[in-house]
Amino acid sequence: MARLDRxxxxxxxxxxAKRRLPGPIFDFYAGGADDEHTLALNRxxxxxxxxxxxxxxxxxxxxASTLLLGRAVAMxxxxxxxxxxxxxxxxxxxxxxxxxxxxGIPYILSTTATTTIEAIGEASAGAKWFQLYPLRQRDHMWRLLARALAAGFEALVVTVxxxxxxxxxxxxxxxxxMPFRFTARNVAAFxxxxxxxxxxxxxxxPAMANLAGLDPAGARGSTLAPSVGAEFDPAFDWSGLAEIxxxxxxxxxxxxxxxxxxxLRALRAGCDGLVVSNHGGRQLETGVPALAALAAVLRAVGDKAQVFLDGGVRRGAxxxxxxxxxxxxxxxxxxxLFGACVAGQAGAARVLDILHDELIRTMRLCGAANAAALTSELLWNAGIPAAPSNGQPPPT
Structure with a gap:
């Protein structure tokens, strides 16, 4: 067990985690698309x-507490x-x-998790959201929605x-x-x-537990997450989102x-919130960094929806x-993920403790008494556009 106090x-x-995991597994988690410029740009x-x-x-x-989708959260x-x-x-x-x-924060379960919707529903009494990839097999997708609702998941996050x-x-x-195959190179690494x-x-x-019942190539235990891309629907469009x-x-x-x-189209389709994201730099190379895209999205939606940022967050600051x-x-x-790989729940908890401590320290140093006081007036901006601010907190 790692010395978490260090x-x-x-x-x-x-x-x-790099020292504990086989190289192919670590690279699968840590890597990005192509030359990984977008991965670096996010940070x-x-x-x-x-x-x-x-x-x-x-x-x-x-x-640091606030409201996310109407629920009180610790940060x-x-x-x-x-x-x-x-x-x-x-x-x-x-x-x-x-x-x-x-x-005291929400957890989002992936469609391609190695644990079932029901198991997470039983394991955690906290706020749970379910992330959905649009699937070619619509009946299976509708069953996932029903299962998530029955298991107490409060919100749905559709990745597009x-x-x-x-x-x-x-x-x-x-x-x-993919399809995954054991070779001399990866077996030696394992x-x-x-x-x-x-x-x-x-x-x-492990198997992709929530994809059981699809074509075996999509849920077979000897595959990693990219393999299930074959089950995603490349023709999914705004009408599909409206049906969801x-x-x-x-x-x-x-x-x-x-x-x-x-x-704006997402709002017209009835969505309650947006996640500004380039998939952690794992999809389109040299895509706009998530933080740089945030301001334009916020200007478009105004106070009509909560907007979240995904990509490159490594500090409470x-x-x-x-x-x-x-x-x-x-x-x-x-x-x-790396925290869990190092020390299970204790490792993940330590990650969140560090993040919260850094956030509170930053707020103290900036003179922000609460989350609502974190506004653009506290920033010195050297290149990332800021959304117009009237000193009010984001919509809740």
């Missing part, structure tokens, strides 16, 4: 935004949906969901930026191209991590929006910057 930043968990965007802090503002104990953060978590941590989905509930999987070259070089290999031998290779809206009675978010015109730029909250994925 982890101080979220990047520590990536370094620890670099936050470095272009600085602070213009208030001093002598009082408020020794800032309050403006939700767990991003992540597929194939079980390849790095056998019970990783449940571990992260429980850590999120403990921290994967009509085809991105070219993830690390996976190709590691012989993780054997180099005997603890991981023994766990797989003892418990079996008719069938889902709760809040509905669209994830993968980068353009203001698409944001990043959470605060996104909030100051108008986001209702952010999604955090890879650091929590």
């Amino acid at each position: 982890t101080f930043v979220l990047d520590d968990f990536e370094a620890l 670099n965007a936050f470095r272009q935004v600085g602070w213009s802090p208030r001093v002598l503002a009082g408020g020794a104990s800032p309050d 403006p953060v939700a767990v991003a949906p992540m597929g194939a978590v079980g390849y790095g941590c056998l019970d990783g989905d449940r571990a992260i969901a429980r850590a999120a509930a403990q921290a 930026d994967v009509p085809v999987g991105g070219k993830r070259e690390r996976d190709l070089r590691n012989d993780c191209a 054997a180099a991590r005997p603890r991981w290999a023994l766990g797989m031998l003892r418990h079996g290779v 809206r008719r069938r889902w009675p709760g809040p509905l978010l669209v994830k993968g929006v980068l353009r203001p015109d698409d944001a 990043d959470v605060a910057k996104a909030r100051c730029l108008g986001a209702a909250g952010v999604l955090v994925g890879r650091p929590l």
Whole structure:
């Protein structure tokens, strides 16, 4: 077990996970599309935004709590949906969901999770949202919606930026191209991590639990998440989104929006919120960084919907910057995945503790007494456009 008391930043968990996971599995999690420029751009965007802090503002104990989709949360953060978590941590989905509930933030379960909708519903009493990939087999997709509703999931997040999987070259070089096949290269990498290999031998290779019942190629246990791209519907369009809206009675978010015109169409389709995202740099190479796309989307939708940011968040200060730029909250994925790979639920919880501590520290240093006080007036902007601000918090 890693010494969690010697982890101080979220990047520590990536370094620890790299030492514990086989190279192909780590690369699958950490990698991006093509030359991975978009992956880097997401993080670099936050470095272009600085602070213009208030001093002598009082408020020794800032309050980071806010409302996300009408529910009170401890900080403006939700767990991003992540597929194939079980390849790095056998019970990783449940571990992260429980850590999120403990921290008082929403957890988003992926369609391509290695744990069922029902198991997460039983494991976590916290806020749960379900992420849906549009599937070719519509009947299966409608069953997923019904299952999520029955299991207590409060909101639906429809991901719309994967009509085809991105070219993830690390996976190709590691012989993780799909359909998955065992080769001398990847078998040797697996054997180099005997603890991981023994766990797989003892418990079996994880399956995409919520895709059971589809064509076997889409749910077979010996595959990783990109393989199920064959089950996604590349012809899915706005009419399909409207049909999902008719069938889902709760809040509905669209994830993968980068353009203001698409944001407006999503609102016209009846969506309650948006996630500005380029899929963590894993889809279209040199796509606009999520943070850089945020302002235009916010200007388009105004106060008609909550807008979340996904991509590149590695610091509590990043959470605060996104909030100051108008986001209702952010999604955090890879650091929590790496935390679970390192130490299960305790590792994921440590990630969230660090994030919350950094956020509160940033608020103290900037003179922000609460989340509503995180506005663009606190920023020094060196390159990322800010949405117009009248000093009011994002819509709740």
